[in-house]
Amino acid sequence: MTANDMSLYTGQPSGPVGKQIAGYRVEQVLGRGGMAVVYRAKDLRLDRTVALKLIAPERARDDTFRRRFTHESRVAAAIDHPHIVPIFEAGETDGVLYIAMRYVSGLDLRALLDRDGPLPVATALRIAAQVASALDAAHEHDLVHRDVKPGNILVAAGTDSDHPEHVYLTDFGLTKKSLSLSGFTTAGEFVGTLDYMAPEQISGRPVDGRCDLYSLACVVYETLAGCPPFERDEDVALLWAHQYDQPPPLTDRRPGLAPAAADVMAKALAKVPEDRYDSCLEFVAALRVATGQHAPAPSSKDPRPRRISANLWPPPEPPAWARPVFRGPPGGP
Structure with a gap:
């Protein structure tokens, strides 16, 4: 790990702000724990703010931990729930393990x-x-x-x-x-x-x-x-x-x-x-x-996407530019 990589993990004043790792530009330290540090960062590819978690270097050198990190990041990312922070990406670059998650303001x-x-x-x-x-x-x-x-x-x-x-x-x-x-x-x-x-x-x-x-x-x-x-x-x-x-x-x-x-x-x-x-x-x-507390009444703003009725027939045609990727059932047109 280079000196710059180490400063990204430790958050030293010499510092992380403005440095890039795996396509993210670090902007601010959000929190630090025993085995990780979390930054607010900019996803340079999609121009969005994320929370970027970097894993301590000694953990990254542990093969058992690396396998566990990869597996658990994938499983956690697969859970789609409104009260679980979504994981956008997990990986490794230059010996640094990282997870990019939704940045939550608050x-x-x-x-x-x-x-x-x-x-x-x-x-x-x-x-x-x-x-x-x-x-x-x-x-x-x-x-x-x-x-x-x-x-x-x-x-x-x-x-x-x-x-x-x-x-x-x-x-x-x-x-x-x-x-x-x-x-x-x-x-x-x-x-x-x-x-x-x-x-x-x-x-x-x-x-x-x-x-x-x-x-x-x-x-x-x-x-x-x-x-x-x-x-x-x-x-x-x-x-x-x-x-x-x-x-x-x-x-x-x-x-x-x-x-x-x-x-x-x-x-x-x-x-x-x-x-x-x-x-x-x-x-x-x-x-x-x-x-003596009761659950709040349902909001008038329904956050769920509306479903298209299954009785709509025939289904709407795709736009002309998209038709080449559509195929009918086997044996069909």
Whole structure:
């Protein structure tokens, strides 16, 4: 890796702005983590703004990680869902692994909570429902996110007063096929964030979608209470708490909620996956009922494309310039 490539990853002042990688011109650092850095960048081929994620050089040199990166990027890109950040491209150039995704203008939930503190119940549940929908869609593809946390939930402006936020779940780079996987990588490192990590991840047991449900419940708890369910001074104590301690009832930290809300949260945070809800949307629906919140009425602006009636016959003719690529059925004209 060249010095310039390294400055792209590290974001040093010598810096990334204006440099190009794989057809993208870097414009601004958006965020940085243990194994990646994300930039706002310009796609020079299509003249659009994207979020460009570059993987740490030491990861790129790991053949196992490279294979996993390629596979998981393809699977994540195949999920077409309104609350999952679309992946435009994933690849490698000059020894640098990268993913180009839709750029979402707005705050992540971590920044929103840091700025505003606990959210109104209705806002917290609107955000939760959209994340739950994204997670259930991933689980239908036999994928587990395994790092659901406020920093991976992007909150953009919504379409109208009934839908004031549009939420995206991002960072599917840690997803894997759900069977036979634990919370550890092959190098023995944790996959996930300790404040939101399910007991089965910590103990190294196989995980499925109920692992994400637990993490989502931790996030929702924080949006309502202002802090995660478990707070400890040491990482080891936090790991122990997720596995063995009972969280403080939600109603103790958010007075005014009905006792039923604490019961719903306790079930979603059950230590044993089988004791939790069967899906993320089921959890959010139960919490809506318990808090007296109702799902917003459908918007008058239907975002779905209108379908052409199947009874229209004969079908419209293609334009003259397109006719050479159309062919009739075998044996036909």
